[in-house]
Amino acid sequence: MTRTPADPRLELLQGTLDMLILRTLRWGPQHGHGIGQAIRRQSEELLRVETGSLYPALHRLVKRGWLKSEWGVSEANQRAKFYRLTPSGRAQLIREQDRWSQLVSAIGRIMNPAPANEE
Amino acid sequence: MRPDDRDLEDEIRTALELSIRERIERGEDPQSARRAALEEFGSLQSTRDAMHRVWYSRWSEGMMSFFQEMRVGLRSLLRARGLALTVIVTLALGIGANAAIFSVVRSVLLAPLVNRDADRLLYIRQTAPGIGTKNFLFSMPEIRDMKSRATTVSAFGDFSTVDFTLIGFGGEPRVVTAGVVNGSFFEVMGLRPALGRLIDAGDDGPKAAPVAVLTHRYWTTVLHSDPTVVGKVIRLGPGNATVVGVLEPSVPYPAETQVIANVVTSPHHLGATMQEERWHRMTELFGRLAPGATLEGARAELKAVHASMVHAHPESYSPGARVGLEVKTLRDQLASPARTILLLLLAAAAVVFVIACSNVANLILARSVRRESELAVRAALGASRGALRRTLLAESLVLCVAGAALGLVLARPLVAVAARYAARFSVRALEARVDGSVLWLGAGLAMVAAVLLAYVPRLPSFERSNAMNPAVGGVRITPGTNRRLKIFATTQIACSFLLLVGAGMLVATLNAMSTANTGYDMRQVLAVDVPPPAGGAGGEATDRFFQEATRRIGELPGVEGVASGMVVPWRDADWTVLKVQFGFEGYRPANGEDNPACKFRPVSPRFFAVLGVPLAAGRDFTDRDGPDAESVAIVSQSVAQRLFPNGEAVNRHLWFDARSGLEQKPRRIVGVVADADDENVVQVPTMTVYLPWRQLGEPSRLFVRAAGDPYALVPAVTRTLHDISADQAVERPATLEDVRTQVLTPQRLNAFVFSAFGGIALLIAVVGVAGVLAFSVGARTREFGIRLAVGCEPRQLKARVLREGAVIAAAGILVGGLGGIALAWVASRLFGVAQMPGALPIAGAAALLAAAAILASLLPAVRASRVDVIQALRSE
Numbered sequence: 001m002t003r004t005p006a007d008p009r010l011e012l013l014q015g016t017l018d019m020l021i022l023r024t025l026r027w028g029p030q031h032g033h034g035i036g037q038a039i040r041r042q043s044e045e046l047l048r049v050e051t052g053s054l055y056p057a058l059h060r061l062v063k064r065g066w067l068k069s070e071w072g073v074s075e076a077n078q079r080a081k082f083y084r085l086t087p088s089g090r091a092q093l094i095r096e097q098d099r100w101s102q103l104v105s106a107i108g109r110i111m112n113p114a115p116a117n118e119e
Numbered sequence: 120m121r122p123d124d125r126d127l128e129d130e131i132r133t134a135l136e137l138s139i140r141e142r143i144e145r146g147e148d149p150q151s152a153r154r155a156a157l158e159e160f161g162s163l164q165s166t167r168d169a170m171h172r173v174w175y176s177r178w179s180e181g182m183m184s185f186f187q188e189m190r191v192g193l194r195s196l197l198r199a200r201g202l203a204l205t206v207i208v209t210l211a212l213g214i215g216a217n218a219a220i221f222s223v224v225r226s227v228l229l230a231p232l233v234n235r236d237a238d239r240l241l242y243i244r245q246t247a248p249g250i251g252t253k254n255f256l257f258s259m260p261e262i263r264d265m266k267s268r269a270t271t272v273s274a275f276g277d278f279s280t281v282d283f284t285l286i287g288f289g290g291e292p293r294v295v296t297a298g299v300v301n302g303s304f305f306e307v308m309g310l311r312p313a314l315g316r317l318i319d320a321g322d323d324g325p326k327a328a329p330v331a332v333l334t335h336r337y338w339t340t341v342l343h344s345d346p347t348v349v350g351k352v353i354r355l356g357p358g359n360a361t362v363v364g365v366l367e368p369s370v371p372y373p374a375e376t377q378v379i380a381n382v383v384t385s386p387h388h389l390g391a392t393m394q395e396e397r398w399h400r401m402t403e404l405f406g407r408l409a410p411g412a413t414l415e416g417a418r419a420e421l422k423a424v425h426a427s428m429v430h431a432h433p434e435s436y437s438p439g440a441r442v443g444l445e446v447k448t449l450r451d452q453l454a455s456p457a458r459t460i461l462l463l464l465l466a467a468a469a470v471v472f473v474i475a476c477s478n479v480a481n482l483i484l485a486r487s488v489r490r491e492s493e494l495a496v497r498a499a500l501g502a503s504r505g506a507l508r509r510t511l512l513a514e515s516l517v518l519c520v521a522g523a524a525l526g527l528v529l530a531r532p533l534v535a536v537a538a539r540y541a542a543r544f545s546v547r548a549l550e551a552r553v554d555g556s557v558l559w560l561g562a563g564l565a566m567v568a569a570v571l572l573a574y575v576p577r578l579p580s581f582e583r584s585n586a587m588n589p590a591v592g593g594v595r596i597t598p599g600t601n602r603r604l605k606i607f608a609t610t611q612i613a614c615s616f617l618l619l620v621g622a623g624m625l626v627a628t629l630n631a632m633s634t635a636n637t638g639y640d641m642r643q644v645l646a647v648d649v650p651p652p653a654g655g656a657g658g659e660a661t662d663r664f665f666q667e668a669t670r671r672i673g674e675l676p677g678v679e680g681v682a683s684g685m686v687v688p689w690r691d692a693d694w695t696v697l698k699v700q701f702g703f704e705g706y707r708p709a710n711g712e713d714n715p716a717c718k719f720r721p722v723s724p725r726f727f728a729v730l731g732v733p734l735a736a737g738r739d740f741t742d743r744d745g746p747d748a749e750s751v752a753i754v755s756q757s758v759a760q761r762l763f764p765n766g767e768a769v770n771r772h773l774w775f776d777a778r779s780g781l782e783q784k785p786r787r788i789v790g791v792v793a794d795a796d797d798e799n800v801v802q803v804p805t806m807t808v809y810l811p812w813r814q815l816g817e818p819s820r821l822f823v824r825a826a827g828d829p830y831a832l833v834p835a836v837t838r839t840l841h842d843i844s845a846d847q848a849v850e851r852p853a854t855l856e857d858v859r860t861q862v863l864t865p866q867r868l869n870a871f872v873f874s875a876f877g878g879i880a881l882l883i884a885v886v887g888v889a890g891v892l893a894f895s896v897g898a899r900t901r902e903f904g905i906r907l908a909v910g911c912e913p914r915q916l917k918a919r920v921l922r923e924g925a926v927i928a929a930a931g932i933l934v935g936g937l938g939g940i941a942l943a944w945v946a947s948r949l950f951g952v953a954q955m956p957g958a959l960p961i962a963g964a965a966a967l968l969a970a971a972a973i974l975a976s977l978l979p980a981v982r983a984s985r986v987d988v989i990q991a992l993r994s995e
Binding site for chain 1: 122129130131133134137141144159160161166170173174
C-alpha cells in the first residue's frame, strides 16, 4: 500500500509485531481480525497492521509454540479462528517486554541525553 | 499439526467476512464495505502463500511434490504390472543374494570374537611342509620347552581331543568328543562360563578332582538348557567326572566338542607316552601375548625358541619334514580358510547384481522409449529437465525400494542356507544373522540401482521440435537407444558366461571326484564306529570283544564277511594324514634322502576281502597272526613297485624307523595288495603298510560286507554288539559310498551354490535378450513392413532377427571370456593360485548361452516375419 507523506500512521519497527500480538492476547483469546483491530484501537489509529504480515506472524507464533489456535464462534456468532496465549508464550511476552524497555531506554539516552551533559 | 491450504484459505475468508460485517454494523452500505475490506486485505493469494511458507520450507515442499511423483509413478507402474513385477523380482534376487552373502562374510571375516582381547590371543601351530602336513600338532615335551623359554607369551593353553563314552544324562551311552585342557586354557582363551564355572588352575595336574565343562551347543541342543546340570556326576570314559559349568557360546575351535574336561579325566594324558614322548603329537597350543609384547615380537621369539628346540633334539625332527612354526592370532586363523571362497561368493553375488541391474535398465529403457511422447508433452508444457528426471527417479525408486524390500525378505532364508554352507569352511559362519547393517546394504543397493536407472533413459531433446509430436502414437527407436539396449544385453551375457564357466568347473570337479575309482567296493560295505568300551578295557578284553563280534556278526543272515580296523576311509580324517617312516630290507635310500614315509594301518584278517581290495601277491593275514606269532606285514602295490621294482617284495622285512618312536623289530612282508587311498577321494598312488592289529594297535571300526541292502543289517549288528557288551557305543553306520558322499559335501555345496548363481544369471540374461529383441522388433514394425512390401521373404526377416540375437550372444561370450582371463590373472596375483577351467566347462557354458540367446530371439523373430504389411505401413 502506498502512503502519502501526510499519512500520520507509523511503520512498525522490525520485530515488534510479535510482541504486540502476544501483548494483545494477554487478556484472552482473540481471532486474527480482532487482534488487528485491537492494535489499531490501542495505538489510537497510529499503528495499522497489514493483513499480509499479521496472519503469517500469527502462524509463526503458533509454530514456535507461543500461541495455540482453534476454530470458534465470534461474539457476532460468526465462525473464526481464535488464538490463545500458551504458558511459554506468556514467558516469551515477559522476555520481549524486558528487552523492549531496555531498548527504549537505551535509545532514549542517546536521543535525549541528560541536560547536565549539554553545554 | 500443520494446517493445510484449505484451512489457511478458510481463515482468511472468515477474517474478511468479519471485517465486512463490522463495517456494515458501523453503517456502511454492503457494497462499499466489501470493497473497502478487500482493499484493506490486499492480495489474499500472497497472504495465503506467506502463511504457507511459515509451515512448509522449500525442502519439504520438494519432498511433498516428490511424494506426489512417487504416487503418480506407482499408479503408472500398476498399469504396467508385468514389467514392474519382472523388475522387482530381478532386483530382489540380486539384492537378496548380496545381502545373504554379505551377512556371512561379515560374521566370518569382520565380526569380533567373544574372546576377551581377541587381538592378543595367539594360535600357535607346528607344521611339517616336507611331508605335506599343515598341522603337525605338539607333544607335551615340546609344549614344556616352549613354555619354559617364551617371555613374550604370558600363558599357554593346550587342547587335545579324546573320544569318550558318556553315560549319565539318560538314554543310551553316547560317544562324545571331549576337549582335554590344562588349567590355564580358558584363561588364555578369554572365555567366560554361561553357568557355573570353567576349568581353572586348581583343576590342573594329576591330583585334581575330575571335572567337565559342557559346551553351549551341547547343553542347549542335547540337554535342552537344563539349569540343574551343574554339580551332576557323569561317567566320562573310564571314570567319573563332575560337571562344573557350561561354557558361553563361542567358536568351537580347534574342534567341535561336546564337553571339555581337565587332564585327570583321561588316563592317556597322564600316561608316560603322552608326558614323555617327543614324537607323540596330539595337542593344539594357544597363547596370550604378555603385556607390552607384539604379535611380530612373539612370532620372532617363538620361532627362535622352536628352532633351538629342533636343534637340540635332532632325533625327533627329520630334516625332510622341515618342521616349522606358525604364529598368528586366532582370529586370522579362523578367517583364513574361508576368505578365498567367501570373496569368490561375494564376487559372484556382485556379478548377479550387475546382471540384475543391467536387465532392469534394459526394461526401463524400453519402457521410457515407449513413453517418449508422454515426456515430450510434459516438456512442452513447461516441465524442466530436472522435473522430468525427478519423475523418472520417483518411478525407479518405487521399483527399487519394492525390489529391495522383497530382496531382504528373501535374505533371511538365504542367510540360513549360506551360513550352513559356509560353516564347512569356518565355524564362525554359524553366527551369521540378518540385521540392521544388511538393511542398510539393501537400501544402499536399491539407491544405487534407482539413480542409475533414472539416468538410463534419454530425455526428449528440447531443441528438436519434431520430438514433440504427440500425433505419432507409435514408438520411434533411435540408433543410440538401440545401442544402449544391446550393450546392456551383452553385459548380461558376459557376466552370465563367467558365472556359468565357474559353476561348470566346480560341477566337473565334483563329477570327477564322485565317479573316480577309489580302490574299494563302495556299495556293499557297511562301516561302523565301535569305539573302545566305556570300561576302557584295551588289550585282552578288546581282542576278545572283536573276535566275538566278528564271529557272531559273521553268522547273521545276509552277512558275507566281517573285518575290523582303525580307520574308516575318508571319515577318520585325523588318522588319514598320519605317516610313519619305515626301513625296508634291501632298500637303501639315495644319498640325503630319508627312509620312505608310509601310512600304516592295523587291520584284521579278511579286511581286504571285505572292503574289496584285491590281493596282488602273497597271502592275507589270518587268525594265526597273533601277538605271539611271527611279526608280519602287508604292503600296498605302490610300496612294492617303488621300493622293489623287481617284484621281490614278499618275504622281505620292514621295520619302523627309529624316529617314529615305535618298536623297531623286523616284520616279514607276507602279501601285496592293490593301492587303496583312504585319504583322497580321487585316488593317488598310496604307500601303505598294513599290520595285523593283534600285533600292533587296537581296533575301533567294524566293516560288514552285506549280500543285500547294508542298512538292513544295522539293527542286527547293533543288537549283537550290545549282547556282547551292554555299555558298548555303536555309532555312525554308513556304507563307504555314503561316507564318500558326505566327505564330498563341501564340493557338492560349492557346485550347487555356483550353479544356482549361474542359473539365476542365465535366467535373467535370457529375459534380457528376449526383451531387447522383442522391443527392437516391435519398434521396427514399419521397417519390416517396408521390407516385406518390397519383396523380402519372411524367412529372411526371421534369420535377420535371429542373427541379431546370435551377435549379442557372441559378443557377450567374447567379452566374458576376456574378462575371465583378466580375472584369473588378478586372482593368481592375489591368491597365488589360478585354476584355469578345462575346455569342457567353457564350451558347455558358451553353448548353453548361445542356445539360450537364440531361443530367446525366436519369439521376436517369428513376430517380425508375421508383420502385417498393410497395418505396418498404415501405422504412421
